[in-house]
Amino acid sequence: MRLIQPNEWHPADGLELEDNALEVVTSNENNLVVAGPGAGKTELLAQRACYLLQTNTCKYPHKILAISFKNDAAYNLRERVRQRCGEEASKRFDSFTFDSFAKQIVDRFCAAIPADYRLSKDYEIIIRDNRIKDLYKAASLDFFNTKEHLIKFHTEQALPISGGKNEDIYRKAVWKDLLTAQPQQLVSFPMLMRIAQLLIDTNPLVKKYLQQTYHFVFLDEFQDTTQVQYDFFKSCFLDSPSVFTAVGDDKQRIMVWAGAKIKVFEEFLTDTTAQSIALSLNFRSAPRLVELQNYLTEHLLNKPDKAIPSKKWKADQGECDVWLLQSQEQEKKYLFKKVSRWLQNDSVKPRDICILVKQQLEAYVGDLIKYFNENGINARDETILQNLITEDFVIYIVNSMYFLIDKKNGDAKRLAMQFLGNLRTEFYDEQLLRLDLGYNNFVAKLRGNYRRPLTDKLMNDLIQEIVDFAGIDRIKSHFPQYKVGSCFSEDLERVKAFIKNYYAIHKTLKPALDGFMGVNTIPVMTVHKSKGLEYHTVIFVGLEDGAFWSFNTQADEDKCTFFVALSRAKERVVFTFSKTRNSTRNSNQSLKSIRVLFEELQKSKIANIQEIK
Numbered sequence: 001m002r003l004i005q006p007n008e009w010h011p012a013d014g015l016e017l018e019d020n021a022l023e024v025v026t027s028n029e030n031n032l033v034v035a036g037p038g039a040g041k042t043e044l045l046a047q048r049a050c051y052l053l054q055t056n057t058c059k060y061p062h063k064i065l066a067i068s069f070k071n072d073a074a075y076n077l078r079e080r081v082r083q084r085c086g087e088e089a090s091k092r093f094d095s096f097t098f099d100s101f102a103k104q105i106v107d108r109f110c111a112a113i114p115a116d117y118r119l120s121k122d123y124e125i126i127i128r129d130n131r132i133k134d135l136y137k138a139a140s141l142d143f144f145n146t147k148e149h150l151i152k153f154h155t156e157q158a159l160p161i162s163g164g165k166n167e168d169i170y171r172k173a174v175w176k177d178l179l180t181a182q183p184q185q186l187v188s189f190p191m192l193m194r195i196a197q198l199l200i201d202t203n204p205l206v207k208k209y210l211q212q213t214y215h216f217v218f219l220d221e222f223q224d225t226t227q228v229q230y231d232f233f234k235s236c237f238l239d240s241p242s243v244f245t246a247v248g249d250d251k252q253r254i255m256v257w258a259g260a261k262i263k264v265f266e267e268f269l270t271d272t273t274a275q276s277i278a279l280s281l282n283f284r285s286a287p288r289l290v291e292l293q294n295y296l297t298e299h300l301l302n303k304p305d306k307a308i309p310s311k312k313w314k315a316d317q318g319e320c321d322v323w324l325l326q327s328q329e330q331e332k333k334y335l336f337k338k339v340s341r342w343l344q345n346d347s348v349k350p351r352d353i354c355i356l357v358k359q360q361l362e363a364y365v366g367d368l369i370k371y372f373n374e375n376g377i378n379a380r381d382e383t384i385l386q387n388l389i390t391e392d393f394v395i396y397i398v399n400s401m402y403f404l405i406d407k408k409n410g411d412a413k414r415l416a417m418q419f420l421g422n423l424r425t426e427f428y429d430e431q432l433l434r435l436d437l438g439y440n441n442f443v444a445k446l447r448g449n450y451r452r453p454l455t456d457k458l459m460n461d462l463i464q465e466i467v468d469f470a471g472i473d474r475i476k477s478h479f480p481q482y483k484v485g486s487c488f489s490e491d492l493e494r495v496k497a498f499i500k501n502y503y504a505i506h507k508t509l510k511p512a513l514d515g516f517m518g519v520n521t522i523p524v525m526t527v528h529k530s531k532g533l534e535y536h537t538v539i540f541v542g543l544e545d546g547a548f549w550s551f552n553t554q555a556d557e558d559k560c561t562f563f564v565a566l567s568r569a570k571e572r573v574v575f576t577f578s579k580t581r582n583s584t585r586n587s588n589q590s591l592k593s594i595r596v597l598f599e600e601l602q603k604s605k606i607a608n609i610q611e612i613k
């Protein structure tokens with residue numbers, strides 16, 4: 001890799017950075033970038049990674065650690081860095097979620113965990129908090145009124161658990177029950193993070209190893225950081241020479257219900273003496289939508305910041321519609337008609353459109369998804385597959401299959417080879433060339449053996465052979481999340497099952513793979529899942545009291561949720577209100593509790609509100 005002098009470095013891909021962004025990209029100080037939607041915060045992290053690696057400011061062999069909240073966000077950031085500064089440099093860029101980073105530390109250094117909290121190799125991760133809640137219930141602990149309070153209480157304290165109050169004794173007992181459960185120990189991700197923190201607090205060598213490995217630490221979507229995550233970050237890196245860059249937006253703080261720390265920006269600035277830096281451009285949304293976001297920022301969120309649209313747009317671009325409909329039945333048909341027209345006339349692809357709901361996806365749009373699919377527009381609940389299809393090994397399998405059916409598909413081969421190369425970071429160029437040749441021969445052999453139709457058995461065997469070529473042990477040892485337990489085999493079985501299902505529908509492999517990956521399919525998801533993403537058109541279904549049932553108790557967070565939905569759109573955003581919604585608990589819908597959202601849209605004079613007869 002050719003080294004670039006810092007003063008000769010330019011942002012990758014010809015992008016222009018505003019002055020503040022460029023200052024952060026090249027800075028050697030701790031910074032907190034606070035900026036609105038579409039300001040390029042994630043892009044700034046990608047550009048900073050390129051700067052640090054290409055100029056060797058992050059000196060070889062030290063690395064950059066980027067921590068995100070969701071698998072797909074970690075994946076997207078890693079991909080952006082790879083595209084911007086190439087395969088070789090990006091090997092020193094580790095992009096993980098908080099959860100997988102903590103798990104990796106625990107798995108790697110499990111013998112160093114103090115005895116009372118030690119985990120064996122095959123612990124089970126509890127995803128559903130109910131198991132924890134039930135244990136407290138069994139201990140007749142009723143001093144918390146909500147499950148959320150109880151779950152927060154469970155990991156509120158750093159380990160080891162101390163204190164002699166009743167609550168502490170119960171907490172200790174529940175932790176013990178979980179860590180001695182048979183046949184496997186049980187831990188939630190926040191528990192795992194507390195254990196990782198304990199490991200670091202009690203093992204200076206592990207701490208030193210982390211700090212020497214990662215000279216630069218990035219924190220994406222910092223507004224969503226929980227107390228447990230922040231404590232873990234501090235144990236790992238505070239007061240070390242590592243340089244921190246956090247980016248976030250307090251207008252997009254929608255995870256307070258899940259424990260996001262409201263004062264995290266302030267604490268970070270104090271703890272790390274970071275500078276707070278603002279950005280002013282919005283690269284994502286067209287000018288009319290930026291204007292609407294600015295209006296709502298001031299009048300709904302009571303914040304002073306204003307964004308400036310990028311110059312690539314014409315001043316009158318951007319549209320916001322609110323459609324008031326009579327029934328859910330009318331809503332699905334009207335939306336179908338509109339979406340069909342956009343797909344035909346506006347050169348918009350299904351993947352450029354996103355349907356969002358606040359929650360209860362099935363109740364709000366289950367019927368609509370069915371109706372779209374029955375009438376020729378693919379749409380699906382993306383939440384089911386979003387994590388799986390961004391897993392590296394899944395991308396490898398699918399691209400190997402695309403390459404199998406089309407030997408001219410160079411992109412598919414490149415992506416598959418990239419995965420294989422990453423599993424063998426110790427390889428020299430010559431060995432990589434041999435691997436390339438071996439992979440070509442392997443796929444050529446598969447092509448020769450490939451028979452149609454693919455029975456379930458043949459499909460299973462085909463996928464298994466592709467995985468075996470990469471080597472299950474190698475995959476497991478490379479990806480911390482797969483090292484222990486049965487996560488890998490479970491995910492692999494899910495991949496096989498999904499591809500077989502799509503194959504049963506389409507009868508040929510290409511559309512089956514496209515179906516699995518969601519090509520030509522409108523993604524449908526909750527606003528929470530849509531964070532960090534962007535679409536040409538966003539349709540928010542259910543601007544109603546029923547969907548915002550918690551508005552009276554958490555108005556600020558719900559206003560931010562509404563703002564996040566709106567700000568995912570590049571050119572068009574639509575809100576629907578339906579007078580009746582039979583699939584929900586209260587079929588008659590009103591606009592009383594959330595009147596302020598509706599009124600502010602109206603007052604903005606940008607939203608076009610229409611009653612649809």
Ligand SMILES: Nc1ncnc2c1ncn2[C@@H]1O[C@H](COP(=O)(O)OP(=O)(O)OP(=O)(O)O)[C@@H](O)[C@H]1O
Pocket residue numbers: 015016017018035036037038039040041042043044249252283284531532533534567
């Ligand atoms: N300097 C730039 N020049 C041109 N386009 C940019 C620049 N920075 C970001 N973009 C583009 O703007 C869009 C938004 O960028 P990005 O996702 O980084 O914003 P963000 O601040 O993280 O957004 P959000 O907080 O809303 O998720 C992306 O399409 C990105 O490619």
